[in-house]
Amino acid sequence: MRNTLGERWYTPWAYLMPAVCVLGVFFVVAMVQVGYYSLTRYTPFSAGGPEFVGLENYRRLMSSDRFWWCLLNSFLYLLVTPAIIALSLWAAMVVEAALRGTRRWLRVVLFLPVVTPTIVAAIAWQAALAERDGVINSVLRMVGMPGAPWLTEWPWTLGSAMLVTLWKGFGFYMMIFLAALLAVPRELKEAAYLDGAGRWGVFRHVVLPSIWPVVMLVFVISSIGALKVFEELYVTVKGAPVEDQTVVPLIYDTAFERGDYGLASAIGITLFLVILAFSLVNLRLSSRNARAGGA
Template identity: 40%
Template sequence: MDPTRRQQAVAAWVLALPFMALFLVFTAGPVLASLGMSFTDMRSTDVRTPFGVNFVGIENYQELLADPLFRKVTLNTLLYLLLGVPLTMGVALAAAVGLNSIQRFKGFFRVSFYLPVVTSIVAVSVVWKFLLRENGGLVNTVLGWVGISGPGWLDSTTLALPTLVVMAVWRNFGTLMVIFLAALQTVPRELLEAAETDGASGWARFRLITLPILRPTMLFGAVITSIGYLQFFEEAFVMTKGGPLDATRSITFFTFDQWGYGNYGYASAAAYLLFLAIVLLTWVQFRLLREKD
């Protein structure tokens, strides 16, 4: 090897070494340790003697699949995903298209729509919890002005989960909006103008020209949004504590509870089932949304 290239390689490894060391200690190490833990019956009482725990194989995974509560939180997580992803992407795309078509106050609206994303999720959840109270909440107060008796949004087993999804859509669509807005700038105006000259309507131009060009961006948005809803936790933790009757408890919330109970092996198994779900869903999305050859 050329001496200069050898020196460059050595310098590159030296510069990368601190990151690699931190990655191995704080990321790769815990990930592998939790994987091994998921095949044991380790509890909080075993922390001081981790090598004395029993290897139980896939027993934790079998118990999870037979656990009625885990099945319920899995269904809840699936509902978060099926409701949240299309709503978030639809609202974000609509906002981006709207902002792309206006000239005045574009910066103001962009900042306003993005502001909830950078606001503390705990603070936002607390405010929404007060807004949605059955008695005295602003939402039900406004409904009362027009003669509608508002329900207990967060106290209903049927309304609590969709309510959290609506709040999450409001908070999260700003990120995708900015991404879609940037992608819209790449759509060739010549194609749109040519289609308009040929008599294509606005919807036809959007469906036949804009959407196909946005396909890679939509794939990226679908992946990151799906991962976010599969890990849904903070909103439910602050606003409903997983209730009522576990109607808003997600897999992440379930894992958090099991870890708090000291069931480390059981919690690790739940976390890895969620990880497998994320990998599988991402693979499916890439298969469905990737650009055709």
């Protein structure tokens, strides 16, 4: 078979081969494997490889308090998304309103947290959140509120990690919002001004409706990000018991500290199903968006 470029049949596959091998082995096959492992008893010391045990691991999960606590915490962690949306949308609006010369540098500065490795961010925030002499508790006490055990006690530990997620993430979503804001037709806003709308009115009735699909997308993407969180918790609240953390730290602990690959895979499948629900919503939103020609 010859194609339009007059290449041989295998030419496209030669280009595709490295990528297909990597994604195939490490993602597609791995996804099938994790499904299979979740039905087996499998440890680093399993001599004959994974041993099929049916739904045993899922049964163990259902009766595991650790698992339910972590799953609950993962859902609590989703509370970070409204904060991310608010902060990143605000940042995008500030950048959009900034003068031409300062706009680019403001954008770069506000993107710095995204560039900052989580471990570095966590070290800084740990110091700020320290119970006795941290900046945050000092400020709280100054305004007459009691300080909180940010790094040691649930649910404060969860809040601390969420703070790091928020700080590290808002610059990324700001860029998405900025792209959406810049795509709002100027004429639309000017027409609204001519009709006597105030700034709030223009935002509420012109800008917000046109970027609404993007708000929803950011909601979905940041929710998926929140469900996948590991590093913020692992480093910021080092030493917090695993049941006070979320699902991914539980997977890490189960697989690599306790050596229970089967159970860890079952937790992985559960997490995948939750994330898949969000991904499907994302897909629907994107295709609707693409059809509408927006964002």
